[in-house]
Amino acid sequence: MNSFYTPMLLSFYGFFLITCGIVSVIFIGMKAKTALISGGMSGIISLAIAYLNHEPSTAAMLAALLVPFALLIVFSWRSAKTLFRIFELIPSSAKEELNGKGIAFLIISLMAITSLFVFVLQLIHMVGFLSMSS
Secondary structure: OOOOHHHHHHHHHHHHHHHHHHHHHHHHOHHHHHHHHHHHHHHHHHHHHHHHOOOOOHHHHHHHHHHHHHHHHHHHHHHHHHHHHHHHHOOOOOHHHHHHHHHHHHHHHHHHHHHHHHHHHHHHHHHHHHHHHO
């Protein structure tokens, strides 16, 4: 079992989430400060869990599994909410807001899909780890 797998995966995930928050602000402006805060905080939490997983413990392994799952739920909900807002804006003439919501939808959806992949990879890794332990 590769002891660096989880820390490397969660480090990538953390930096990815932080980058998504920054990219949101670059493309949308300061209206995307929620994306910056959620991406930044989620990324910092993922980086902290990656650090804690250098010395694997049950709590750290469980956190490495639960955090991507929780973020999958949050980002999926936010993505759906943004998509419904886009549908409301399509008939209107609010092109600037529609463009911003479109970019936000894409970034949040990418964060949700990446959370799904990280969760599934962590689940596979944990099942393999548990089967080797018994």
